[in-house]
Amino acid sequence: MKVAIVGAGIAGPTLAYWLWRYGHEPTLIEKAPRLRTGGYVVDFWGGGYSVAERMGLTAELHEAGYAVEEVRLVDRHSRRVGGFSADLFRRNLDGRFVSVPRGDLAAMIYRAIGDDVETLFGTSVSAITQDGAGVQVTLDDGQSRCFDLVVGAGGIHSPVRGLVFGPQSRFETDLGYRVAAFEADAYRPRDELVYLAFSSPGRMIARFTMRDEKTLFLFVFSTEHMNGPDPQGLPEVKAALDRVFGDAGWECPEILRELDDASEVYFDRTSQIVMDHWSKGRVALIGDAAAAVSLLAGEGAGLAMVQAYVLAGELSRADHPEAFRRYERQLRPIVESRQRSARGFASMFAPKTSLGVWTRNRASKLLNIPQLADWVIGREFRDDIALPAYVA
Numbered sequence: 001m002k003v004a005i006v007g008a009g010i011a012g013p014t015l016a017y018w019l020w021r022y023g024h025e026p027t028l029i030e031k032a033p034r035l036r037t038g039g040y041v042v043d044f045w046g047g048g049y050s051v052a053e054r055m056g057l058t059a060e061l062h063e064a065g066y067a068v069e070e071v072r073l074v075d076r077h078s079r080r081v082g083g084f085s086a087d088l089f090r091r092n093l094d095g096r097f098v099s100v101p102r103g104d105l106a107a108m109i110y111r112a113i114g115d116d117v118e119t120l121f122g123t124s125v126s127a128i129t130q131d132g133a134g135v136q137v138t139l140d141d142g143q144s145r146c147f148d149l150v151v152g153a154g155g156i157h158s159p160v161r162g163l164v165f166g167p168q169s170r171f172e173t174d175l176g177y178r179v180a181a182f183e184a185d186a187y188r189p190r191d192e193l194v195y196l197a198f199s200s201p202g203r204m205i206a207r208f209t210m211r212d213e214k215t216l217f218l219f220v221f222s223t224e225h226m227n228g229p230d231p232q233g234l235p236e237v238k239a240a241l242d243r244v245f246g247d248a249g250w251e252c253p254e255i256l257r258e259l260d261d262a263s264e265v266y267f268d269r270t271s272q273i274v275m276d277h278w279s280k281g282r283v284a285l286i287g288d289a290a291a292a293v294s295l296l297a298g299e300g301a302g303l304a305m306v307q308a309y310v311l312a313g314e315l316s317r318a319d320h321p322e323a324f325r326r327y328e329r330q331l332r333p334i335v336e337s338r339q340r341s342a343r344g345f346a347s348m349f350a351p352k353t354s355l356g357v358w359t360r361n362r363a364s365k366l367l368n369i370p371q372l373a374d375w376v377i378g379r380e381f382r383d384d385i386a387l388p389a390y391v392a
Contacts (some may be wrong), residue, residue, distance in 0.1 A: 004029060004137050004147040006125055006372045007154035009036065010102070011287030011304035013109045015151060017055060018312030021392045027147070028119040029139070031159075035110055036367045037103040038264050040177075040218055040295075041066070043206060044105065045089070045097040047385030048302020050335045061110050065100035066210070069193040073361050076198065076249035082361030086195070087210070088373045101210070105301060118132040128163045149320055150283045151273065151311070153304075156271055158289035164280055168273075174344065175294055176227065177270040177350065180219040180241055184258040197349075198250040199357045204350040205245060205252060217255055219348045220296065230269065237267045270294050272339055274344040278332075279324040286311055291335040296349055297342035306385055307331055313390035334385060 001024045005012045008030035016026040044061065046050075052061055059101035067090070073082035089097045121137070127138035128150060135150045152160025162168060190209045202222040207215050221244050231240040238259055245252045259265070273292040278285050287304030294300075310330055314323035351357045367373045 001025065001148040002027070002146070003079050003315075003347060004135070004145065004150045006150065006152050006156070006160045007287075007289070008032075008106075008110065008119060008121075009153065009155060009287075009304075010106050010109060010151035010301050011302075011308050012151075013106070013113055013117075013287075014051065014055075014305045014308035015153060015286060016313055017109065017113045018309055018390075019315065020116050022316035022390070023392075024312075024315065027145075028117060029123050029125060029137075030119065030121050031154075033109055033122040034303075035103075035355045036130050037107075037267060038101075038181070038183060040102055040179075041098050041099050041216060042102050042105065043097065044302055045093050046245060046302050047306040047387060048299075048304070049096045049098075050117055050174055050278070050385070050387050051302075051305040054309070055109070057108055057112065061100060061105070062098050064108065065098035066193060066208075068099050068195055069196045071364070072191070072197070073364060074196060074250070075199075076196050078250065082364040084364055084367035086374070088370075092374055102301065103215075105206060109294040109305075121201045125159055127159065128283065134315040135282045148282065149175065149315075149327065152283065152285045152289045153287050153308070154289055156268070156273060156288045156292045158285065160283065161285055161289050164283045165275065166287075171273050171275050172221075173274060175270040175272065176223050177296070178219075178221055178223065178230065179224075179266075179268055179270055179295060180237065181216065181266040182259060182262040182264065183214050183216050184255075184262065185209070185215075186213050187254075187258060190215070198248075198252075199350060200362070201247050201354055201357060201362065202247060203248055205248065205250070205255065207251075207255070217258070220391045221245075222350060222352055224352070231267065233324075234263075238262075241265075268295065270296055272342070274339065278328045282320060282338060284320075284324050284327070285309065291336070291339065293331075293338045294342040297338065297345050299338055299342075303338065305333060306387070307335075308326070309387065311390055316390055316392070330388075 003026045006029045008028045019026040068086040071083045075081050124140040126140050129136045135147050137145050152158045204220040206218045225244045231237045278290040286307040311327045314326045
């Protein structure tokens with residue numbers, strides 16, 4: 001079958017990899033002119049790790065990733081007020097846990113498909129028309145292509161979902177926080193393999209030291225700090241972050257000066273996508289396009305890879321109506337469980353009151369108690385995704 005996959009982030013190339021292995025002819029369509037870089041660091045474990053393992057990517061994954069040693073929460077004077085050893089994740093997950101830049105993860109998946117899959121960069125989909133025989137996809141350059149199936153893998157703002165299922169507002173639940181991230185060169189101080197974060201009510205700013213003299217900065221803040229609609233474009237994003245964090249204290253003045261020189265800044269809202277169905281006719285959705293958990297929950301990349309793996313596998317076993325049903329039947333309960341758990345997760349990053357910040361800081365220290373840490377990690381991070389075995 002010829003399958004158009006709209007979106008070349010993590011879910012799309014993973015799906016292309018497995019579809020090609022099962023004898024199909026995938027085509028990736030990506031509106032960006034090249035693979036997206038930067039973004040934020042994702043914690044990678046569980047079902048997604050197992051998919052990466054089956055793709056032969058684990059060595060590269062750990063080479064590109066970081067074995068974070070400590071999560072350290074500080075006050076405005078850089079005094080430690082909370083945190084825990086990050087080794088507890090690796091210990092409880094049998095070493096199958098790594099923190100990796102999202103752009104690096106996407107790049108290694110894309111490299112795995114080699115030259116076997118056609119990719120149309122700098123291309124958007126403007127219309128989708130389907131019938132019993134196939135799907136006609138109209139691109140923004142005016143050309144029209146025919147496929148047997150279309151899969152939307154374009155993230156929370158999926159154009160395929162908008163064209164086929166309806167406007168984003170119908171499916172999106174805003175969790176009330178905004179997130180931004182950027183990288184800077186030669187920032188000082190450097191705290192190697194430490195995720196270091198400062199919070200004031202409704203705001204958190206964190207930094208993580210990376211290779212090649214780079215530092216990643218992460219901003220999380222509640223919409224109560226916003227004045228008006230979300231910023232559009234780099235100048236507005238920079239102005240919004242300066243307005244929200246300008247008086248926050250700690251290293252914020254220095255970090256905001258680094259922000260002035262940034263050529264790329266990631267910015268988005270923390271939202272969930274909840275849909276009654278993940279497919280319609282010959283069109284299906286995977287990853288955040290179908291069921292975003294929340295980018296702060298840390299599971300989006302892994303779940304997207306699981307969805308891609310299962311969808312490709314089911315298409316190797318059955319025709320598309322039955323494959324779509326099996327795909328959704330297997331994964332919907334897992335995704336909905338993750339969404340329920342994630343709804344309060346953003347408030348752990350940036351509690352909205354001083355008492356909430358104090359309580360979060362104190363509670364984080366409890367993870368230094370081995371028995372309690374083992375229970376929490378086992379409950380929240382050990383997933384029960386048993387990947388099916390498909391035959392190429």
